Amino acid sequence: MKIQESVVxxxxxxxxxxxxxTVMKDMTAGISMLPAFLLNPLSWxxxxxxxYGxxxxxxxxxxxxxxxxxxLVTAISIVTPVVLSVVLMDEFVSPVKWLGIGMILTGVVGISKRKGEKSIFTAAALSLKKQFR
Amino acid sequence: MLGFLFALTSALLFGVSAVMQKYSMKHMRKFSVKRIINMRFWQLSVLLGLGGMFFYLAAMRLANIAVVQPLASLSIVITSIAGHLIFNEKIDTMWFHIILIVVGVVLLSL
Incomplete structure (x- = not known):
């Protein structure tokens, strides 16, 4: 599946x-943040x-x-941190931003769905099914 | 103003870097990390990408994310135009979805 590489x-x-x-959230900007950044296992x-990406x-x-x-790669890499912030950090996302996410996802599905090829969601579902089989 | 210029430069560098990466793989028959790492043109494209990252971070320090993120997403438009002009890719039906993504990014950064 050609789409898989872009999604991954x-x-x-x-x-x-x-x-x-997340790592840089509580750090003050500047060169002094480098040691603290490198010492955090999450940074690695x-x-x-x-x-990998x-x-x-x-x-x-x-x-x-x-x-x-x-x-595809740009859209997914922009939406993923926002969705993770909502799910893991309980961050508030305004209706306008949700509309933006909806538009990005519609664009992603539209680009990925071409004649004779599976859409991004079908490809992701098939890929997951294959993993758990 | 400087933040705006930096964000625009970063989009340009990201876009050009991706086009150069694609171009350097044009004559490759089989994908090999070892081979692409040794290509001068690919190395230059990675340097440009890193330059883009530098300008992106500098823009984030100088301007609001609401300005930086939509401008940075212009790299999508740059690569699509380059795909059409350099690699003869058909993008006629994709324009609507590309515009949808760019408008979505603008809304997300509000």
Whole structure:
């Protein structure tokens, strides 16, 4: 499934961005934050996930069209931290932002659904089913 | 104003970096991390991407996320246009969805 690489890349980069935001939340900006950042185990998780997402992005770019991969990866990596903030941190998201998330997801589904190919959600469901079989 | 310019520069660098990465893989038959790491053009694209990250973080310090995020999402438009012009990709029916994503990003940063 060609779509899988883009979804994995976008999700990994999105989770990585969420972790970076969580780690840096209570830090004061500047070069002095670097030791504290590197000493936090979550920072290493952020870096590993970032590299993992980047490698999958390269595989996706190799296999698929750029006008298909970049919108998908960018959209998923933007929505993922917001959804994680709501689910894990109980953050408030305004109706306008939910509308934005809805529009991004509609765009993602629209781009991913092409003639003769499965939509992003069907591909994700099939991928999960395969994992648990 | 500087934050706006930095965000715009970061979108441009991200977009160009992705296009260069795609271009460097154009003649590759099989994907290999070892091979792409050794490509000068790919290395340059990663450097540009890192430059984009630097400008993005600098823009975030200087301007509001409501300004930075929508501008950074312009890299989607840049790569789509490049995909059409450089790689002859058909994007006629995709425009609506690309615009939907960009407007969605703008709403998300409000």
């Amino acid at each position: 890349s976008g999700t990994a980069l999105g989770i990585s961005a969420f972790i970076a935001r 998780f952020f870096m590993v996930l970032g590299v 980047f490698i999958h992005l390269q595989v996706a770019l190799f296999k698929e069209r750029i006008s298909y991969v970049i919108p």
